[in-house]
Amino acid sequence: GSNGGDSEGKDQEGYEIALVTDQGTISDKSFNQSAWEAVEEYGDKNDVTYKYYKPSSFDTAGYTQQIDNAVENGAKIIVCPGYKFATTIANLQEKYADVSFILIDATPADEKENAVEPTENVYCALYKEVQPGYLAGYAAVKEGYTKLGFMGGIALPAVINYGYGYLQGANDAAKELGINVEVKYTYTGTFNESPDIQSKASGWYNTGTEVIFACGGQICNSVFAAAEQTNKMTIGVDSDQKDASQTVLTSAMKGVKKTVADEIAAVYAGEFKGGVYTLDASSDYVGLSDDFSRFKKFTKNDYDKVFETVKNGSVKIISNDDVDENAQGDPSTKVLKDALTNVTVSYEK
Amino acid sequence: MKNKILLLLKKEGSKSFVSSLIAIALGLLFGFVIILIANPGDALEGLKLLLTGGFYRGAKSLGQVFYLAVPIMMTGLSVAFAFKCGEFNIGTPGQYIMGAFTAVFVALKCDFIPNSILWIVCIIAAGLAGALWAIIPGVLKAYRNVNVVISCIMCNYIGMLLVIEGIKATIYNPTGAESYSVPAEKAIPAFGLDKIFPDSNINFGIVIAILLCILAYIIMNKTTFGYELKACGYNPDAAKYAGMNEKKCIILSMAIAGFFSGVGGAIAYLSGTGKTLPISEVLPAEGFNGIPVALLGFNNPIGCIFAALFIGYINVGGNYMQSLNIAIEVIDIIVASIIYFSSFTLFIKMIFNKYKNKKQKSIEGGHES
């Protein structure tokens, strides 16, 4: 049947594992997709029913409605990817105490943004996107690129962190090589592909940019298209995107899929434990994709070396939380600027 | 008996009503067939959900229907109103988003206004913003003869881009890369409606919307002003000959239409349901969805009320249908086909008339013999 869910007469009991998407879809090349893949795999492997729900309005009302819906359909586990669920979960976590929630990139908060303590049944996964970002930037420069680009979707903290990390990674690599690199930096203002982005990307490539880190759902489609047109390279994000295009050098990944898979398993193993978890290199939930075939200079052990330094925290990476609240992802804010000795950033606001 | 039917069919209004019922029936049938092909197993169950959806969880769902209906009711009214005045206002998305932004901005920034009246101020401000955004095409049409459709399309994009900048500059919430939402205490109060429709998101906005529709109806059909507007819509030259100011008419009708869209935006974002303005470069669907509403309502302000409620209703139903592996898009498919079939109205009416005439003849014939 459609929407996953193998409907061999299980419909009566409804669906045990539920995913409620945010604006994105289960093919948005972003956390909705990663999470969904995990749900599917687990469901199919262990023959558990699962399905996803798409809200009709993208506000607390809409999300609440779908969660009610899912519970009504017998959901034991509900995966909620995205910051937008913070308030909804805060409202519902007591009401549905016997349902396990897996909240990605968010922690419960009331509508005035004040954090709310997650209850036992709510697992909140936060990721240190600065780390994979850092690794991507580092690898790109070590590979020999000196003209880099970063295209974020919308300036969400997650996206910003990828970007900040990317800059600092590039910077450190440049320091080691004793060179100076240029990075073009922008937020496209959307998560969808569009001629505009394709145009912008080819613009960059045409004025020398060698590799663009496409960081925001489906905008990568347009960036890939531009790269193919100009025979330049790209860097994927969130999940391993090497199959999406030949131009993908590597992907800066965060283990949404892994998290969801692990936690679902935990629920069925009775080991599920709520709380806020910040996942990073140490628990290798983040990193570059483990296929290095498209690199020419940069090698697996180079990677392992730098990964180690990131893991053991010997390199300090500035993240969105360390800079001024209303910098809105600006890469040229004081703190960051000082750190970037060997990178000249040109920011297209 | 037969004559009763005839009398009923004679009435234009009831004719339209009957033919739109037929359209709805056809549309649902079509939707059903689609579901049947996609997913035979659950088709019947799905249809049931779709039809009962609005009551599926009793008053709560019904409240949801109202909640979903309000914005499109306003944009629909906006389109219908301009339409009666001879303009095709396809600029509702721009006017809607302008209104929405203004409302949220005022709500969050103008702390000096007491909450008790804040929402009223917001709604009025939003309406004015929408009106302003509709006046631009109006003026261009009146003084430079610029085609309203195209200037509206341009204004949509301009409005969207400006709003994005506005959000970033004023009410930007970095954690979500979007605007802050309007907190419940500043939202439109429910005045007890929430008691009638427990834990739904209904609020007084629905009442305002319906009142505005009625107001629009009165303006259109009962006042000299409406008489002027329609005259300008039908025949500007004659309007001029009659001493009306056709420029004024065009601009005013657009302004009023824009006002309605703006109010729609305000009510939607003042609902205290954590609705936030995105900074992504897409036009708000509620804007364009006004067109179907207007058409389904025969461009009649009162018709818009029912059209919007109907669409809201089957949207709620369709939502529950997701539980049955039926993609949510089926709702739009059904609405679309209903609108399409509603274009058969003329045709259906014609059949009525044929039928009517035949009957009458036979009756008269009967008398003679």
Place this chain on the structure above:
Amino acid sequence: MSYAIEMLNITKEFPGIKANDNITLQVKQGEIHALLGENGAGKSTLMSILFGLYQPDEGLIKINGKEVKINNPNDANKYAIGMVHQHFKLVHNFTVLENIILGVEDSKFGLLKTNDARKKVMELSQKYHLNVDPDAYIEDITVGMQQRVEILKMLFRDNNILIFDEPTAVLTPQEIDELMHIMKGLIKEGKSIIFITHKLNEIKAVADRCTILRKGKYIDTVNVADVTKEELSEKMVGRKVNFNVEKSEPKLGDEVLKVENLSYRPKTGHKDILKNISFDVKRGEIVCIAGIDGNGQSELVYALTGMIPVQKGHIYLKGEEITKTSIRKRSDKGMAHIPEDRHKHGLVLDYSLAENMILRNYDKPEFQNHGFIRFDKMNTYADGLIEKFDVRSGEGGKSITRGMSGGNQQKAIIAREIDSQSDLLIAVQPTRGLDVGAIEFIHSQLVKHRDEGKAVLLVSLELDEVMNVSDRILVMYEGEIVADLNPKDIDVKELGLYMAGSKRGEGYEK
């Protein structure tokens, strides 16, 4: 003897009305056969049937004795039937040539070939002295020219049976004469013509025989030579009609309209359409602006009524200057206006008849309070006018104006404007396209208005009308007034000379 065309017992019904009820029409080879009837009598419908635009419910059509089915204009064309429609069927932004060949173009691999067509058109135009310019755009040529294009269309298709539906309603006297000439020329070629008109002396002038319809029914077919105008009109209307307008001597009152050195030049134009015009109109007189179409009459009226701004000069209404005041103010001050183009200006065709009746005074207290229209008042008022001016329509005040006869549309406008009791009534070609009955009525209304001590400014192209109705004639030629005449002192011929610009009245010399 055999007939070129026979339409036998034709019946055609439209929703709500029998447009043709068992009508028989027989046209001889080589004759001009007139078709006479009131507005809505069924003439156009009958002809539309012959031309294949409508299908008859009953009856049959024979051509040269053979029964035929005419399902569309192509069939009509096949049988060499052509028609000049009451409302021309021309594409405004096509050239004359394109309009003529439309539908019968010849082409090579789908690409248009116009050379042969052009040659043929030129020849025809020479032969019948139509002198049209094949490359002129329709929107740029006069109505008279446009009609010639319609005629050329028929000739180009080598039609032998030619239908003219009210061709003269829109023509100037000169053009009418020329048309009559052309028609005579055509029948010499052995063609047959069906000629619809409301003007009896035209019938007397050219037609051989005449068939009369009334309210969709066949009345009679007569040899024109054997009957008088009076007899014809009596058959048509069903009662005696009085042709010469009864009117007493004018009792002149004080001045109502005064115009001083009025000049107008359109924004884009390079020469003045109105050249410093001065005249006045007093209470109790009907002043008529005579002249050949296109000599500035329309512009003069637009200027007076405020529909176009003038560059120079002054207009006074009852002593007050109104040169710059709005249309609304002028009508409030007492200026009524029966416009030239009933569809463009006179009516909102999608409004009901009743709604149109208050088009000019919907905002007056009797029809609104606090901005709300008083529909009850509106309806009673409308019914009154419909009654008084005998405006015929399907459902009285409720009927949508678009569906009404132009004739009746016209009556509605006249009713509205006359009833407004304004001190000045500006009437532009008020009787265009009306049947004699209606004309008689309207003329009497104009006179009544004048006798009530109001002023009437009448613009007309019809010489009879000018001579019969007016107390004073102002002749316009190329944007100037060239004479101020008393109808009693001149005859039609002389008037014609003034209109043609070959004579100027005293006080108006160059």
Place this chain on the structure above:
Amino acid sequence: MSIVYFLFAQTLLFAIPLLVVALGGMFSERSGVINIALEGIMILGGFFGVFFINFMQTNQIMSGQALLILALLVSGIVGGLFSLLHAFASIHLKADQTISGTALNLFAPAFGLFIAKTIQDGVQSVMFENQFRIVEVPILSQIPVLGDLFFKNCYLTTFIGIFILIISYVFLMKTKTGLRLRSCGENPQASDAAGISVYKMRYLGVVLSGFLAGMGGLIYILPISTEFNCNVAGYGFLALAVLIFGNWKPWRIAGAAFFFGATKTIAYTYTSIPFLAALSLPATAYKLIPYIATLILLAFTSKNSAAPRAEGEPFDKGKR
């Protein structure tokens, strides 16, 4: 210099789909039928085109330019068939032409997504591999300037688009059928009296518009992405604007399309254009250019716009 070539290429990228779709709209409106369904038709056409490509590529049945041409035909035909719905309602049933247009706009994306999800287990986006870019056309690319402008890393669709422009012009202005079609848009009563079947002509106009709009959908998506989500970002409506802007005339439509393409290109690549980058205005300022410029231009050119007279009026013999 290379920057010029690049900008030109980008301009084409925006302009060609707009051009093709607007030309489609032209046929419909010149025959007297308003077609606001262009957006919807683009989507459905694009969807089936992409779907076709996806099928052919995954099953490795065929690939390359041949596939492209075939896919374009698929899109065109789907668009044509789809537009028949609009034609039927607005020509045969004499319905208000915005009604069925709106219905189609609403229907197309929903239907596309519905099919995609139903077939692909709830996944809405249809993937395709872009193997259609021509790195350089053998000999032609050697021509001095033109070579770089047109024949280096270009798309076949560019030439198809220009070809369509020329054909459209000849067909509309120079052929018998074109003449008849135009007459139906100006004065159908006249066409009818001249023995032309107004219905036939209007069907022709609408179906042509459907065919071109359908193609336009595919032309739009191919160069800019690697998957299709039943979304053409309002290009159907922009095409409508271009059509009006172009005053319903082929060459002026082309002009409008390129003007729009150029301004759009500037709006998104200004950083790559030295002197513009120097200005360092906020990005939004540039993004606004296409729309504001269009408005201003219209304000000065609209006084004598030549919309077909009978546009939007259902044809009925009775009416005079």
